[in-house]
Amino acid sequence: MKQLSAIIPGAVNTYCPGCEHGLLLKLIAMALEELGITEKAVMVGSVGCSTLAFKFLNIDYVQAPHGRAPAVMTGIKEVEPDSIVFAVQGDGDALSIGLQELFYAANRGIPVSIFMYNNMVFGMTGGQMAPTTPEGMVTMTTPYGRDTAKSGPPIYSCEMLSGLSKPSYIRRVIIAPKPIQLKDRVMYSSREANQSYKAIISAFKTQMKGGFSYVEFLGTCNVNWKMSILDSKKYAHNVSAKVYQPALFRDKFGVDFIES
Numbered sequence: 729m730k731q732l733s734a735i736i737p738g739a740v741n742t743y744c745p746g747c748e749h750g751l752l753l754k755l756i757a758m759a760l761e762e763l764g765i766t767e768k769a770v771m772v773g774s775v776g777c778s779t780l781a782f783k784f785l786n787i788d789y790v791q792a793p794h795g796r797a798p799a800v801m802t803g804i805k806e807v808e809p810d811s812i813v814f815a816v817q818g819d820g821d822a823l824s825i826g827l828q829e830l831f832y833a834a835n836r837g838i839p840v841s842i843f844m845y846n847n848m849v850f851g852m853t854g855g856q857m858a859p860t861t862p863e864g865m866v867t868m869t870t871p872y873g874r875d876t877a878k879s880g881p882p883i884y885s886c887e888m889l890s891g892l893s894k895p896s897y898i899r900r901v902i903i904a905p906k907p908i909q910l911k912d913r914v915m916y917s918s919r920e921a922n923q924s925y926k927a928i929i930s931a932f933k934t935q936m937k938g939g940f941s942y943v944e945f946l947g948t949c950n951v952n953w954k955m956s957i958l959d960s961k962k963y964a965h966n967v968s969a970k971v972y973q974p975a976l977f978r979d980k981f982g983v984d985f986i987e988s
């Protein structure tokens with residue numbers, strides 16, 4: 729297999745088996761290569777499992793404090809306008825402590841790309857309730873299921889950002905592969921990875937045209953969901969994708985090419 733220039737040679741995936749964080753990073757590396765922008769790429773780390781990217785990606789990397797990636801990205805873009813700046817943020821990071829940062833970067837239309845991995849919990853810290861945890865979902869801190877009467881309803885980030893005029897590309901896709909039950913074994917669809925890849929390409933193209941791009945990826949955290957890998961994929965398709973429906977919310981430059 730061809731070595732991707734954006735992946736450190738010999739890097740080994742250390743994410744939990746069945747997690748799509750590693751897949752997302754690989755798709756980003758492939759997109760950087762396809763667009764010929766690896767040399768110009770700067771990833772900004774926030775917190776959560778995505779920050780382990782520094783172990784795999786062979787590109788410039790700056791670590792921001794929890795939730796502050798959009799502010800750091802803004803600074804980098806100001807001083808290096810030709811750079812391609814992106815972050816992979818978890819839902820806990822982007823939509824709780826980091827919500828204000830995200831909102832203002834989007835409201836200003838800063839030309840950066842934010843890839844938000846939504847596994848509906850705080851993964852790295854052990855599976856606590858996140859702003860995206862759906863009603864009734866059992867987590868470490870909601871043993872009886874999330875009660876929206878008490879903690880408020882989940883935050884729909886794509887819909888929220890769509891209320892702003894400046895963002896140029898807003899999309900939600902599901903990255904968790906769909907299980908396909910064959911007679912005696914299970915196969916996983918490649919459609920989700922394919923669509924996720926196209927969304928990443930579109931997000932980077934948007935940034936290259938001077939616009940703000942945001943893609944939400946519905947992924948899993950089987951370890952903290954306390955499910956088998958197979959059940960977590962089913963949950964992502966049967967629950968996550970029903971609560972958070974994949975859709976194109978904004979495409980000012982007409983770059984999206986995901987077939988409906």
Ligand SMILES: Cc1ncc(C[n+]2csc(CCOP(=O)(O)OP(=O)(O)O)c2C)c(N)n1
Pocket residue numbers: 775776777778794817818819820821822845847849850851852853858949
């Ligand atoms: C200021 C601060 N508070 C708390 C933490 C602890 N912390 C580490 S990762 C994380 C959130 C992880 O959840 P998420 O962003 O959803 O990412 P995931 O690991 O699920 O991909 C938190 C709260 C921290 N690193 N810094």
Ligand code: SF4
Pocket residue numbers: 743744746747748749777847851852948949950951952
């Ligand atoms: S803790 Fe969850 S989000 Fe983090 S690597 Fe493991 S499965 Fe993925």
